[in-house]
Amino acid sequence: MSQIVTRIAPSPTGYMHIGTARAALFNWLFARHHNGRFLLRIEDTDRSRSTPEATEAIYRGMKWLGMDWDGEAISQFARADRHADVAHQMLANGTAYKCYATKEEIDAFREAAREAGRPPLFLSPWRDSAETPDLPYVIRLKAPRDGETTINDVVQGTVTWKNETLDDMILLRSDGTPTYMLAVVVDDHDMGITHIIRGDDHLTNAARQSQIYTAMGWDIPVFAHIPLVYGPDGKKLSKRHGAMGVEEYQAMGYYPDAVMNYLARLGWSHGDDEFFTMKQAIDWFRLEDVVKSPARFDFKKLENLSGQHIRAADNETLLAKLEEFLSATGQTDLTDAQKRLMFAGMDGMKERAKTFPELLEMAHFILGTRPFVPDEKAAKLLDTVSRGMLNRLTSRLRGVSWTHDILEAEIRAFAETEEIGLGKVAQPLRAALTGRTISPSVFDMMVLLGKDESIARLEDASV
């Protein structure tokens, strides 16, 4: 078989829908699995919505998720002349006709049909007319009225429609611009798309589009209509559910590979594998393993996967991703000194975080500055009794060598002297060191911070 070519064709709406990202992912996985090409086409025929910024949002979303496309993105709008040209070719070869029916006539036809209990499909009187009045017209496909149209869909199987349920769709509007139906077919054909992988809301379109391919004598690509994703309540995904746009997921601080991992598992599976890299997904991906039923979005599972990916990431990559998060959300960059400490302390922080905001929370002892004002819970731990205890501990620590093992031994011994559990020492110590009740190991933090800084923080807290 010749090289496989897939595409994602989003329309620029100002953000990249998470469902679009998933369709892109399946196309991308499939193309990469087969060493094929994955193309990007911007469906920017709606001029009012198609701004450079909206297109930029798509690029950003794709890049953040790590999906690279081959060649330059193609503008559908720029190809309008070619689309019109094809419509006229169809006119010439008799597979399309000029229809002079007005909007009012069509509406009246539909209404009458509905009242009579007949299908509201418009049957144009101009279909077989030889007349060519000097009036505005649209070009309609002369779709077959008898027989059936069948598509062989890799995911949906063989799906058949009676042609009488499909009408003569408009290809070229009266103002000479192409409709979506025409444009996709022409573009997909010209771009050499071999496999069309898209949401199953396009299933019916596939039948109508295949009629255009047939009319032009073009090869029909392989269709794969993947099930849609809904919100946690089974309703269409909307703002109400928290997030629709890819950038919102980025802003919430999910690890990008985890979003991809999660999206891939919605409707596709490889045995019992739940956690995997994109490299593995590319290796495993087969259209045959995509299910037909729709899935609901589960933020809990996404969060869990994000945690797994953060834990599995090497510290250097993780730090880079964190910086990307910081800049994407407009937060201040890390200084070199902070980066060094973050890198050194990453092991202790990453296993405690599922998202970047949580990672940042764990890094408070590095990113914050003295004096560390305790939050409400931490303040409770630093009562008079604890501060006295901390004072005694501090003077004892002034004389010791600052290594993890020595500090641990020293503090454990101190707890015994005080006749309290280690926890009773560690918690106030943590509060003094970070102003929080949650953090990485106190011993690890002290080593990372160094003796002077640690002692200084303890002194701050004992006042």
Next chain:
RNA sequence: GCGCCCUUCGUCUAUCGGUUAGGACGCUAGGUUUUCAUCCUGGAAAGAGGGGUUCGAUUCCCCUAGGGCGUACCA
């Protein structure tokens, strides 16, 4: 209305006629632990309903119910 698609634990899914219906998230009981998290062990939890076909159906077929998508001079 018509057309098409879907239906296994709460959620995502495995099962390609014969399984104690498996895994994951979540939930829950316990263990490890300086907090949190991680990690480890256990538990509850599913074939929409009804007909067939078959020695045997979650699996194949039909009907019903429920859900979704489409039915534009939108994409």
